[in-house]
Amino acid sequence: MERCPLKANPxxxxxxxxxxxxxxxxxxxxxxxxxxxxxxFPPAIEFEAPANNPNASNSVSANSHTKFxxxxxxxxxxRDFITQALALRPEDRxxxxxxxxxxxxxxAGARSVVATAAAPSxxxxxxxxxxxxxxxxx
Numbered sequence: 686m687e688r689c690p691l692k693a694n695p696x697x698x699x700x701x702x703x704x705x706x707x708x709x710x711x712x713x714x715x716x717x718x719x720x721x722x723x724x725x726f727p728p729a730i731e732f733e734a735p736a737n738n739p740n741a742s743n744s745v746s747a748n749s750h751t752k753f754x755x756x757x758x759x760x761x762x763x764r765d766f767i768t769q770a771l772a773l774r775p776e777d778r779x780x781x782x783x784x785x786x787x788x789x790x791x792x793a794g795a796r797s798v799v800a801t802a803a804a805p806s807x808x809x810x811x812x813x814x815x816x817x818x819x820x821x822x823x
Contacts (some may be wrong), residue, residue, distance in 0.1 A: 686712070690721075707775060708780065708781060709775030709778045710775070711781065712770050712779065712780070712781060712784065713770065713771060713775075713778065714767075714776045715718050715781070715784060715810075716766075716767050716768075716770025716771035717771070718769065719766060719767050720767050720771075723755075723759050723763055723767070724756060724759065727751060728753040728771070730752070730753045730771070731752045731753070750820070752772070755767075760791030761790070762787075762788060762792065764791055765787070765789065766784070766787050766789045766790060769784070769787070770784060785794070
């Protein structure tokens with residue numbers, strides 16, 4: 686990703702308050718980082734102009750959309766999470782709170798909690814087993 690999809694140059698759109706950065710820029714960054722962590726490099730995003738306006742290659746309209754691909758190793762849930770975060774128009778992106786509630790992220794969190802609960806802690810590793818075979822039980 687080389688630039689903001691709404692600005693070709695840093696000085697573009699400075700006069701338009703509706704195009705000021707908001708927390709939607711943070712959500713975009715989350716999408717980029719999630720993609721990069723899953724795949725190993727940032728996404729190559731193409732901005733597609735609507736078919737009825739082929740000369741609008743540098744402009745973003747309500748009908749424009751992003752196009753990028755995922756390797757087969759990325760799950761459908763991860764694809765959905767990243768695709769939502771990388772919605773072209775800021776108003777189409779979920780909020781950070783909505784992303785926290787995304788089923789893919791919640792499932793990953795649940796798996797992490799189960800794995801953490803199942804793993805012995807450093808404090809109890811090597812401790813003698815109690816009468817019921819529980820580590821650290823007295």
